[in-house]
Amino acid sequence: MARYTGAVCRLCRREGQKLFLKGDRCYTKKCAVDRRTYAPGQHGQGRKKVSEYGKQLRTKQIARRFYGVLEGQFHHYFEMAEKMQGVTGENLLALLESRLDNVIYRLGFASSRAEARQLVLHGHFRVNGRKVNIPSYLTKAGQVITVKESSRQNEKIKAIIDANSSRPVPKWLDLNRDKLEATVVSMPNREEIDLPIEETLIVELYSK
Numbered sequence: 001m002a003r004y005t006g007a008v009c010r011l012c013r014r015e016g017q018k019l020f021l022k023g024d025r026c027y028t029k030k031c032a033v034d035r036r037t038y039a040p041g042q043h044g045q046g047r048k049k050v051s052e053y054g055k056q057l058r059t060k061q062i063a064r065r066f067y068g069v070l071e072g073q074f075h076h077y078f079e080m081a082e083k084m085q086g087v088t089g090e091n092l093l094a095l096l097e098s099r100l101d102n103v104i105y106r107l108g109f110a111s112s113r114a115e116a117r118q119l120v121l122h123g124h125f126r127v128n129g130r131k132v133n134i135p136s137y138l139t140k141a142g143q144v145i146t147v148k149e150s151s152r153q154n155e156k157i158k159a160i161i162d163a164n165s166s167r168p169v170p171k172w173l174d175l176n177r178d179k180l181e182a183t184v185v186s187m188p189n190r191e192e193i194d195l196p197i198e199e200t201l202i203v204e205l206y207s208k
Helices: 008-015 023-027 052-067 071-083 088-097 100-106 113-121 149-153 155-163 199-206
Strands: 125-127 144-147 173-176 181-184
Touching (some): 052 199, 071 088, 088 100, 088 199, 100 113, 100 144, 144 149
Antiparallel strands (some): 125 144
16 A cells, blocks of 8 residues: 655644654654754745635645545545534544554554554554454454553563553543553543644535
8 A cells, every 4th residue: 555655754844743753753852843843845934825725635634644544544534424423523533543553552552653553564462352453443442452462572562662651541541551451441532632633624625
């Protein structure tokens, strides 16, 4: 599957905010957004007036880049959100949050969503005792996510989990750090999603 393979710091600079795509580096002085506050490219420092459509497009791109999904995937999630009961924009964010790679990141089992995606692909996690190596797998309330028994002795994975042990876990996830086991309590609601995304702009964009 096609995926962006360039410098991810350029994506943060393009959106003018931290997307936390490189884990710990985003919290240090090495962060590209802090060092160069303008967009990348030859015309990055030029002032541009942003239209309403431009705001909607940028909001959609920010959401895509936060979760690391492709355009086709994102549009598919939007179509799913439209068919669900409730507010479409909030449904969309809830679906993106419930992706397995995002859940692994939220639990502190990875330093970034990209790292979580790689760990899932390598089969380090179990859902209800079964191997799931699909990052886009949508978790559901009541499911139990565990670190694979053999992976618990992996020095790299142990180091990653230890480094992120102080990260707060959202209320819709119940984590037992001693057992390296977590339960999905419910689908996340909008108040529990701490990302600066105006989902109404995404709905307006796709409604045209």
